[in-house]
Amino acid sequence: MGGVPAARQALGVLTFLASRPGPAGAAAIARELGLPRSTTYHLLAELQAADFVVHLPEEQAYGLGVAAFEIGSAYLRHDPLERLARPVLARLVQETGRTAQLGILQGAETVYLLKEQPANAVTIVTDVGVRLPAHLTASGRAMLAHVPAAHVRALLPQASGFTTRTGRGPASLKQLRAVLAVERRRGWSDEDGQVTDGLASVAAAVFDHGGRPVAAVALTFPGSVDVRTRDRLGPAVVAAADAVTARISGRRPA
Numbered sequence: 001m002g003g004v005p006a007a008r009q010a011l012g013v014l015t016f017l018a019s020r021p022g023p024a025g026a027a028a029i030a031r032e033l034g035l036p037r038s039t040t041y042h043l044l045a046e047l048q049a050a051d052f053v054v055h056l057p058e059e060q061a062y063g064l065g066v067a068a069f070e071i072g073s074a075y076l077r078h079d080p081l082e083r084l085a086r087p088v089l090a091r092l093v094q095e096t097g098r099t100a101q102l103g104i105l106q107g108a109e110t111v112y113l114l115k116e117q118p119a120n121a122v123t124i125v126t127d128v129g130v131r132l133p134a135h136l137t138a139s140g141r142a143m144l145a146h147v148p149a150a151h152v153r154a155l156l157p158q159a160s161g162f163t164t165r166t167g168r169g170p171a172s173l174k175q176l177r178a179v180l181a182v183e184r185r186r187g188w189s190d191e192d193g194q195v196t197d198g199l200a201s202v203a204a205a206v207f208d209h210g211g212r213p214v215a216a217v218a219l220t221f222p223g224s225v226d227v228r229t230r231d232r233l234g235p236a237v238v239a240a241a242d243a244v245t246a247r248i249s250g251r252r253p254a
Contacts, residue, residue, distance in 0.1 A: 006043075009033070009035060009039065009043055010043050010046070010047060012033050012035075013029060013033065013040075013043050013044065013047060013053070014047070014052060014053075014064070014068060016029060016032055016033060017029075017053070017062065017063060017064050018064060018068070019210065022061075022063070023056050023059055023061035023062055023063035024061055024062060024063075025060055025061045025062070026040050026041055026044060026062065029044070029062070044062055047065070048062075048065070050067060051065045051066050051067040052064070052065050052067045052068050053065050053068075054066075080248070081102070081104075081113070081214070081215060081244075081248065082102065082113050082114050084244065084247040084248055085102045085113075085114060085206075085215070085217070085244045085247070086114060086116070088217070088240050088243045088244050088247070089101070089102060089114055089116040089217065089240070090116050091240075092116070092217070092219065092236065092237070092240045093116045093117060093118055095236065096219060096233060096236055097118050097120075098118070098219040098220060098221045098233065099115065099116070099117040099118070099219065099220045099221075100115070100116045100117070100217065100218065100219055100240070101114060101115050101116075101139065101217075101218045101220070102114035102115075102206075102215055102216070102217055102218075102244075103137070103139035103140070103203075103215065103216050103218060104143075104214065104215045104216075105134055105140060105143045105144070105213070105216075106131070107155060108133065108134050108135070108155040108156055108161060109131045109132060109133060109134055109140070110131065110132050110133075110134045110137045110139045110140035110143075110216075111129070111130070111131050112128055112129065112130050112139075113128060113215070114128065115128055132165075132195060133162075133163050133165075134155070135156065135161075135162060135169065135170050135176050136163075136164070136165060136169045136170075136191065136194045136195055137191060137194075137195055137201070137203070137218075138188075138189040138190050138191045138201040138202055138203035138216075138218050139189075139201070139203040139216035139217075139218045140216070141176075141179065141180060141183055141189040141191070141203070142183070142188060142189040142203040142204050142205045142213070142216040142218075142241075143205050143213040143215070143216050144176075144180055145180040145181075145183050145184040145189060145205070145213075146184065146205050146207070146212070146213040146253065147212075147213060149177065152173070152176070152177070152180070153173060156173060156176070159171075159172060159173075162176070164194075165194065165195055165196070166193055166194060166195070166196070166197050168192075168193055168194045169191070169194040186234070187204065187234070187235075187238050188202050188203060188204040188234045188235075188237055188238050189202065189203050189204070189216075190202045190203075190230070190234070192223055193223055197223075198222065198223050198224075199220055199221070199222060199223055200220070200221060200222070200223045200225065200230070201218050201219060201220045201221070202218065202219055202230065202233050202234050202237050203216045203217060203218035203219070203237055203241075204216060204217055204234075204237040204238040204240070204241035204242075205241060206241045206244045206245050206248070206250065207245045207250040207251060207252055207253065208248065208250045209248075209249055209250050209251060210251075211250075211251050211252065211253035211254070212253075214248075214250070215244070216241065217237050217240045217241040217244060218237060219233050219236065219237050221233065
């Protein structure tokens with residue numbers, strides 16, 4: 001095996017193991033990656049020696065090792081999502097003149113990581129570190145629209161979970177699912193006065209390499225903005241979210 005092909009094959013093994021819910025046998029790895037059995041065992045031995053892969057003899061399978069975990073942890077410590085998203089949000093603010101934010105989903109809440117705003121920005125309740133009910137925010141629903149229905153049900157199993165801030169927004173799982181279906185087909189989510197009276201937002205999801213929603217880009221603006229302007233802001237957040245998706249090597253789901 002040459003240097004570059006060997007590196008590509010080793011990365012292929014790690015990527016395959018990372019994409020699975022559990023360990024995999026050498027035969028399955030070889031079959032999935034189209035590698036000879038002998039090459040697969042050689043790669044696994046080298047990765048195991050470096051602690052990137054661990055062998056589970058009772059299961060006759062291989063899983064990710066502690067070195068892979070350490071690299072993943074280091075990646076998270078460097079705040080890659082925020083760093084890669086910040087210039088995209090700055091451009092979005094420049095193009096639209098509206099406040100832009102990046103949020104993630106933690107449980108049934110939207111947590112905001114970034115905020116970029118124009119000089120004449122309106123005052124909004126959302127800021128870095130603020131948590132809000134995901135079913136009320138455009139950012140939260142943009143992500144919920146792309147997770148399995150069972151996941152949504154697990155996050156909001158009871159009617160008491162559908163809290164309200166202004167008396168607006170989905171009040172039940174049935175209502176939320178109907179809203180999510182519409183927003184999923186359209187490509188972006190919106191809310192008007194559900195978080196703060198007089199303010200509205202549109203948002204679109206950012207996806208990881210597996211097509212899973214990991215964040216959302218949102219724009220917030222006065223609720224008095226006309227429909228034509230809103231229709232332009234929706235595609236704008238989709239384009240920005242797609243740009244962040246590309247920057248983190250993600251992909252939009254089919």
